[in-house]
Amino acid sequence: MNDTNHVTVSQEVEQLRAQVVALEELLEVYEQETLEKSVRLEAALVDLQERAQQLAYSEEALRVLKSILESMGDGVMVADEAGRFLFINPAAKQVFGVQPDSSSLEQWTTQQANLGSFYLPDAKTPYPTEQFPLVRAIQGEAVNATEMLVRSPQKDESIWLSATARSLRDDSGILRGGVAVFHNITTIKQTEEALRQSEGRSREQAQRLKQTLRTLQDTQSKLVQSEKMSSLGQLVA
Template structure:
């Protein structure tokens, strides 16, 4: 046994059998560590060694951030503030093993105080949740790929119906819009009553919690002998844990339902069919809605920066312009292998609106630039693209009296610049 842990247990001054306690800690399926008051490790159990790959003598006396989990967590300051104030903290860390492999843990860190209330140590208990995180990420990826596949199939179906730029006329966009609106409606109904029920449940739960606290206080004050009888059963049933966890579960469920609601709203806005073909719209809103639709194609490989200026409303077909933005954003994401950056910028200059979409992907060879807007021309492998997306985008922008221009350096990225006049009837088409 480590002398430091033995000393620590001796300082507890409890009636717990020391040997039994040490055996329980050593044989625990959870990763357990103890630090001094400034975060230096003084004890780790066998499970810690097994999970992290570090021998005990490699971590004793080292800062607990040896696993780099705390340094990678945006909540580290909040965590330290909590435990330094004498409160328990719970949260997830993305830690790093000795061999460089990353793993997820759900941590509970508690301060340990002496008889004077001074913090002398911190106790950490970690549960390995790597498999759970992988399942969640795999599920999210699967859902994202399914949604993206459905969207891509709709776009591909529209593109293959004709070799002309008129593929995106009113009839095709209306049919896609009706399908999307129908799906959004079917999702919106159940998520509506789920959200409503959750909000009601949240109110009921808070009232029940307040009642329980009041009831227990009255029992403690007026019938202490009854309180002593029920106190062990209360502890056995883990009432405090259930109250705390139930509150978290309700909050997380409400957050999830709100996220679904926003996705449905973006889909309805993107494919709305109960509006005129041309209308006055804010292109920033159009860009935001389009980004929401294609976000799953982007977020796994690239960051996205938005710099949207104040724009006057433009009389246009927002569904067609959303198609242009979608084509360019998806192409940008596909040109990036990993750790990329996509920048979306909008400006009002003189009598025009200028939209730029820039990426740091693979870029386009100079000999291909002049052909990028030709129908059926593509730099993708056979079966990965029809070569119609950019030609359709070109025709849509021309139809709105504007211009679309591309600059690209092979291996460095591309910049698409879209210019849309506020008064296209005054310019030659």
């Protein structure tokens, strides 16, 4: 009986030892997993902090960029790939009289075409809506210093603009919209026109001077001939 009890106790002890060993192994595995999770969590936290700093920097950079664009003397217009206005600075609003939430780019250009607001460099041909610089930019095209005339019936004035536009793409190269910059070249065009008129007047004046010179030369020739005839008459007499 005692031997049987001893065996039973020994078995229970062995079972307990086995359970302890198993628990220790499980605890070791748990501690290892906990450590790995802690490392991953710490890495994720560091990454999150870096992203937060980058986001804060990006937001600050965007605020600075927006401030710069709003203070620019050139007009700036930005639209997404669907033609929705994203940003229009005060200079562009003043030139075009458009508000960011007023309409889509397509609606606005069509409206302006109906009003006869935009013209090609010949100042006579209406500017095709599909050729408007920002429209071309959101379609993936680049526009370099193309000239256009803007006539404002409300202000009864005409403004010459030089437009440059580029597409906006994300890091994957996917088209996300476009941006166009409009530089007022009215003074330059007026100066060019004044120079052309001045050159025209100079050519006319030069032509008149040439004609006057020829007239004087003809008159002088006639006077010389008349004097010769008079002298000859006196000799004959």
